[in-house]
Amino acid sequence: MPNDEELKKEADGQNSSAAGEEELTELKEKLELISRERDEYLNGWRRTKADLANYRQQEFTRLEEMVKFGNEDILRDIIPVITNFDLAVAALKKQGREDAGITMIRNQLEESLKRRGLERVPLEPGKLFDPAKEEVLLEEEADGPPGRVLEVLEDGFTLHGKLVKPARVKISKEKANA
């Protein structure tokens, strides 16, 4: 007959193996939780790092754009001045009073703006009207195919390739009796 002491020991042994199992399960669960959390945090960290890298890149592009287009407002304000010079040159020519001085001043202004990226868009009459670069103000019956530029009323301008003012044009339409 085992005495009380021995019985207790045996029971403890059983208990301790049961307790060991419980502890193991608990630890496994904990490990799983921690692994899951680790993945979550690692992902979060990666995402944040990626966000920062992307943000830096976007910010860099934005800064580049800012440098390029930072003076867009003032250049937009100056375009009408060039356009008015064009009108002056044309008006003088029409009156047979051509003045090289006026043309020189206009060119000087235009040259200095060109160095800042502002360029006149060359446009020849006869070309097909393109709403990406031009705005039509008038239509006139004319021979030949319709939708062609008959007259450039005002030149267009781009700033570093971006259209900041469309050219204003008169285009052709089919003759009514044609």
Add this chain to the structure above:
Amino acid sequence: MAKILGIDLGTTNSAMAALLGGEPKIIENAEGGRTTPSVAALSKSNELLVGMLAKRQAVTNPKNTIFSVKRLIGRKFSDPEVGRDKAWLPYDIRESSTGGVEIKLGDDWKTPEEISAMILSKLKKDAEAKLGEKIEEAVITVPAYFDDSERQATKTAGEIAGLKVQRILNEPTAAALAYGLNKKKNEKIVVYDFGGGTFDISVLEVGDDTVEVKATGGDTHLGGDDFDKRIIEYVVNEYKKQEGIDVSKDPLAIQRLREAAERAKHELSSAFETEINLPYITSDAAGPKHLLLKVTRAKLEELVKDFIDRSIELIKETVTSASPKGAGFTIAEIDEVILVGGQTRMPKIQEAVKTLFGKEPHQGINPDEVVAIGAAVQAGILQGDVKDILLLDVTPLTLAIETYGGVATPMISKNTTVPTAKTQIFSTAADNQPSVEIHVTQGERPMSADNKTLARFILEGIPPAPRGTPQVEVAFDIDANGILSVSAKDKATGKSQSVKIQASSALSKEEIDRLKQEAAKHQAEDEKRKLFIETKNQAESLAYFAEKSLKEAGEKVKDDIKQGIQVKIDAVRNTIKDVEGRTKDALPSDVDTETVKRVADELSSEIQKIGQAMYNEAKGPEGPKPEEGNTANDGGGSA
């Protein structure tokens, strides 16, 4: 996760925005515009054009250039509004088989949904190009008065454009969201929206997590374009009076005038007078004619007075009339007013609204963009949770270190996202100073004594050296849990001391607010005190430097010059002592600051004599080097 696009689909112009880096940002279209004209057209060469491009060919293609389609979407053809619009719209519309509206475009008849979808498609495509990712979902805004059918039709338009419409959002609600007013409980809000072609008033009530539209009103045929027209009419008439020429029939002249009128209107929002300057506007037998006309802000206000008065009357009606015509509130009950639409930039309108409600309207966000911004905020709410596994905190108050004269020198300014760290080098304020005290404070006041002390410790064992020479590196580091570590290290000996402060951000909300309020309340006097201390510190540095220069110059400088300088040095020190004695607990006056500055300036010019004297002494090509200016380091640990 793909972004949800916020779209303000307007009558005249549309705009789009998305959350970028957690902030709602306007997305530019392919042409670089922040707004896109709500216009679609079939060009004469059978090309579909949308936005600015469609607008550029409108003059010669009126039958196939569709604008203002928002006025037709979701309406019955028999709707009296449609009847009224049919009269002036240059394109053809007819009744569809289901009783709706159909619009002729080329040889086809299109529904308003299909036309709106063309605009939405362009926005989607441009946003995708700009963001470099696919956009499949959107929040689209509509006027608060839109009925179910108009909302459904707008949603259909989105779907035709390939967008899953996650929410149809009221425009005034979007504006309130943009200003974060949805978080305010039990508030009554009026949104005054003066767009290009429509004028809308909405009365909102914010409840628990809901924004309810209590009433809507306005005039669907009144907008900023009417203001432009008034200016153009005025200029044309004035010119007729001056020159006897009517320029209104000349398409180029009228186009130039339209632009000039719009520009003048914009300029008169900030200036009181502007000039419409159109050389070579036309010509007659005598040669070219120019148009030059001054327009004052007062003149503009007179020209459009009836529009503004009417808009104010409409507000009163919408707010105070009994339901269903109005919200049945009193004007005094309104808590917040929001201004939306470009026309609200006009100071007279802002003033009229302010006078009516007796409070400053919200107008910080660009009024052309506020609705799209709000739509992006709503998109963010819908998208929400996913990305916010890691919530980042910010420091609610500025963390600073006390420097010479009791000034709180900021190390980590408020609203900095944590975790973060900052290191700065400080120096000593006196010759042979053996230790520096690091006093860490929290708060917005410029003087340390007025802020909350977080920690104080002393770094000892600094080897004897003239003031400003030792280099003490102070580092602040806040970890993700808001625990602040401060360390100070003497660069020469490597000796260091540090402290950890657990509760750097554990102030209660009330305490933070109190500190912020106090800072605001004392701002003026604090600035005065800070200016005095800075002036005093500079004066003291100068006195110190002058004394040192005298010693170094030795015999090279004559006694009378030395004496003159010493008198000025004493004057500086005595003046400071005197002022400090008098204003021990009080605020030094502007005169005190000026006095210290004056004696310091006098000393500054006096000490130049040392340089002159030494040059005279040397009298050779290799004279002494010029003075290097004030060498005092910024700051210095207070001893």
